[in-house]
Amino acid sequence: MKLKNRLIIAFFVIILVPVMLTGIALFALTQYQMAAIERTYNVPNVTYETLSNSLQMISKSTLNDYEEIQKQVKENADQFLNQDFLEQWGKKLEDKNSYVIVRKGAELFYPEDNGEITKLFENLPDYGEYMGESDTGVYIGNEVNAFVKQTDVIFSDNTKGSIFIITSATEIIPQIKRMMIDLVIAIIAILIFTAALLTMWIYRGISTPLNHLREATQKIKEGNLDFTLDAEGDDEISELCRDFEDMRKRLKETAEENVAYDRESKELISNISHDLKTPITAVKGYVEGIMDGVANTPEKMERYIKTIYNKANEMDRLINELTFYSKIDTDRIPYTFNKINVANYFSDCKEEIALDLANKNIDLAYFNYVDEDVMIIADAEQLKRVINNIIGNSVKYMDKPKGYINIRIKDVGDFIQVEIEDNGPGIAVKDLPLIFDRFYRADASRNSARGGSGIGLSIVRKIIEDHGGKIWANSKLGTGTIMFFVIRKYQEVRADE
DSSP: OOHHHHHHHHHHHHHHHHHHHHHHHHHHHHHHHHHHHHHHHOOOSOOHHHHHOHHHHHHHHTHHHHHHHHHHHHHOGGGGGOHHHHHHHHHHHGGGTEEEEEEETTEEEOSOOOSOHHHHHTTSOOTTTOOOOTTOOEEEOTTTOEEEEEEEEEOTTSOEEEEEEEEESSSOOHHHHHHHHHHHHHHHHHHHHHHHHHHHHHHHHHHHHHHHHHHHHHHHHTTOOOOOOOOOSSSHHHHHHHHHHHHHHHHHHHHHHHHHHHHHHHHHHHHHHHHHHHHHHHHHHHHHHHHTTOOOSHHHHHHHHHHHHHHHHHHHHHHHHHHHHHHHHTTOOOOOOEEEEHHHHHHHHHHHHHHHHHTTTEEEEEEEOSOTTOEEEEOHHHHHHHHHHHHHHHHHTOOSSSEEEEEEEEEETTEEEEEEEEOSSOOOTTTGGGTTSTTOOSOOOOOSSSOOOSOHHHHHHHHHHHTTOEEEEEEETTTEEEEEEEEEBOOOOOTTO
16 A cells, blocks of 8 residues: 555544544443442433533432431431531531531531631521422532532421531532543543554554665675565555666666676687787797898798788787777767768679689679669768678688678668678577677687687677668578678658658
8 A cells, every 4th residue: 555545544544533432432431430420329310411510410419318308307407406417417428529517597507617617608598598409409609619408497496497418519520520530541542542553554564665675775785686675565665665676687787797798808808819919929920030031032021021911900900890899888889871872882892802802712793683873871981891890700711612702782672681691611500699799609719710809790780780770690501601781771751741
C-alpha cells in the first residue's frame, strides 16, 4: 500500500476509532456506575438524564433517608434533639456528603459544626414555608451552595420546628466523579492504543523495505554487487527499492563492462605490442645488414630499403588502427558526410585496390549493378577504411596459391548493397556471429603473417552502423567468405510532399 494511502487511512482511523471506542467506554462506564448508584443509594431507575442533572441525583440519593426521618418523626420527634442520635444520622449520611440539622423554635441541633452552620442557618426556610415531596428539595446558593430537604415537626412541648437533610452541592456523587475519572483514563488509553497501533502499522510498512535498502547500500559500500534487492508492494519505498535494484543492475553491468574494457585494453596493448615487435625486429635486422655492409650491391640495397619501407607502413597502419579504436571507444570518430556517386566512388576504389592485389597474385573482379545516378550520403574516407579492412583481412588470411576477390555493387530498393567475396579459408559457423566483436579472432594462432590487433572488423561494423547501415557475413570452411553491407540511398524530397 502506498505511503500516501497509509497516511490517509491513519488520519481517519485516528479520528474515528477513538470516537467509537470512547462512545463504547462511555456507555459501559455509565451503565456500570448507574448500577453502582442504584445499589449504593437505593436510587431506582437511574438514567442518563438523571446523571446529567446533579440536583436531581442529590435529591434522589437522600430519598430513602428523608422518608425514614419522616417515619421516625411520627414515632418520636424528640429523639432528634438527642446529640448521639444526630451523630448516628451524621455517620449514616456521611458517604452522601450530607448531614442532619434540627431546628426547634430559634434553637439549632446538629452533630458538629462544619463551618457552614452559621451561614446556613440564615438561609434555612421557615416552618411551613416549604412543603415539598420526598423527592424534591430547596437549593440554597450564595456562599452555602447546598441542597435542603425539610420536614416540619411539632415537638412534645408543642414547639414548632423542622428537621433538615443538608447535602453539599459542591460535591458530586462519588460514583459520578469516579465515572468521569475513569472516562478520562479510558480516553487517554484509547488514544495511546490507537496511536501505538497506527505507529506500528506505518512503521512495519516502512521499516522492512528500509532495512532491505540499508543492507543493500552497505553491500554496495563494501563493493558487493552480487545480490538481489527484493521489494514487494506498490508503496513509494518499494518503488524506491525497485529503482535501487535497477541502479544496482546498471552498476553491476557498468562494473562488468569496465572489467571487460580493461581486459580488452590489455589484450589490445598485448596485440599491438606483438604486432609492432615483428616489423620493428625486421627493420632493425635490415638496418643492421645495411650498416654491416651486407647490402653490398644496388639490388640488395634496393630490396632492403623496400622491405624497411613496407614494415614502416605496416607499423603506421597498426598505429592508425589503435588511434581510430580510441576514437571509437569515446564516440569521437570524425565523420564528414557528403553526397557520393556510387558508381564513380566504387570504381575509383577498385582501381586503387587492383594494383596492390596484382602484386600479391590475387585477381580482382568488379561488378556494378547500380544506375549511374544513384547517390549515397557517406564519409568517403571512412567508407574506404571499411573496404580496405575487409579486403585486408581477405589478403591476410588467403591460403590459396591463386586467390581472387570479387566486389559486387547492387541496388536493393532503398539501399545499395556491397558484397566482397574471397576464396580464402572461410570461417566456421560457430565463429561467424562473433567476428565483428572486438578482439575476437577465429584463428588464434599468432605469427608474422597473420598478426593483427583483432579490432579491424569491429571498426568496420561501427562505421557502417554510424552510416545507418548493417553488415553481416556468409562463409564456408575451405571455400571462402562473403561480406555484405548496406547503406541507404540518397533521395531528394520534393517541397510539395
